[in-house]
Amino acid sequence: MAGQPRLVLQITIDGLRGDLLDRYADNFGTDGFNYLRNKGVVYTNAHYLHANTETIVGHTTLATGATPSVHGMIGNVWYHADSGELGYNIEDADAPLLPTREHSAKGAQVDPAQKRARSSGRSPRGILAPTFSDTLKIATAGKAKIFGISGKDRSAVAMAGKTGTAYWYSTNNGDFQSSGYYMDKYPNWVNDWNGQDKAxxxxxxxxxxxxxxxxxxxxxxxxxxxxxxxxxxxxxxxxxxxxxxxxxxxxxxxxxxxxxxxxxx
Known part of the structure; x- marks a missing residue:
């Protein structure tokens, strides 16, 4: 068996069914998917046990190995009995969004799930099961550096777990942002990247x-x-x-x- 890896990378592509790799294979290059298929292990009989295949449900299932009834993320939006209202999956008013740069145009929100959120706060506090990231942090006595990054907040938060740091893309200004759950202020390298205004x-x-x-x-x-x-x-x-x-x-x-x-x- 190979030695302990220095990097573990989990890539999740929203909506990519297993059969699509074969369907679109003719246009693949030598790297990318073909590299993984030729050099890795392909599981052709792997299945999930839940019916609701929304973003937070699938990502948290992959991150924890648990079903939605166990990890708690049952939908992008669900009814909260305590408030009597529909709520956004990872919303947490106690973990406000950390501000990034102002931009000349306020981005319009097109994600119907996001529109249910009443605050900008986001955190993994609602995830009830430990993620692979959380377990890795424990196994390395806190030495592992864990990050979750995504175009969507709920994807990044699910993958980072409770012990990692999540960053996600802002449709307001193209920056990558995070919340007060993870830090009080952005590190310099994040500010430097955002300052390049690449989007x-x-x-x-x-x-x-x-x-x-x-x-x-x-x-x-x-x-x-x-x-x-x-x-x-x-x-x-x-x-x-x-x-x-x-x-x-x-x-x-x-x-x-x-x-x-x-x-x-």
Whole structure:
């Protein structure tokens, strides 16, 4: 058996079913998915036991190995008997969002689950089971450095657990942000990265197909009636990001491959 790894990386892709790796394999390069498939172990008979496949439910199940009835994250939004209202999954008014830079346009919220939140606070306090991250922290006597990063707050928070640090993308200004649960102020390296304003540099650019449309499995179905047009983003390629002061600019960036590039950066 190999020695103890210095880095453990858990990657979760929202909505990526196992069969899609085979369906889209013809366009994969030598790295990425093909590297993992050729060098790693592929489990073809792995299943989850819950029916509600919303973001927080799946991420917390993968992070804890427990079912929603055990880890407590039963939906992106659910009814709270104590308040008699619907509530957002990781909302925590006692862990307010730490401010980042001001921007000329207030980002418009398009996530219906986020609209249920009554405060900006976010934390993992509602997760009832220990995550892999939490167990790793204990196993290393607190030496492990644990981070969860994502375009969505609920994804980052679930993966970081209660002992890690979560950062998530802001659709207000393209910064990565966190809450008072994790820290009192941002470290310098976060402020330095945010100060580069990398998302805003994509203003007036567009999301274009990398390959010829005929190369894609669904390339002939670019315009479908169930697609959402983010007020000028369009339902067909190319998708223009528009001006950086548009209320949906940073959301448009996030839902494109550029959002993944910012996350990896």
């Amino acid at each position: 805003a540099q994509l203003a007036d650019k567009q999301w274009q197909l990398l390959l010829d449309p005929a190369r894609y499995v669904l390339g002939h179905q670019d315009d479908r009636p169930y697609e959402v047009d983010l007020k000028g983003y369009g339902r067909t390629f190319p998708h223009p990001f528009g001006a950086a002061n548009h209320p949906l600019f940073f959301t448009r960036v996030l839902v494109s491959p550029e959002g993944d590039r910012l996350l990896l950066d």
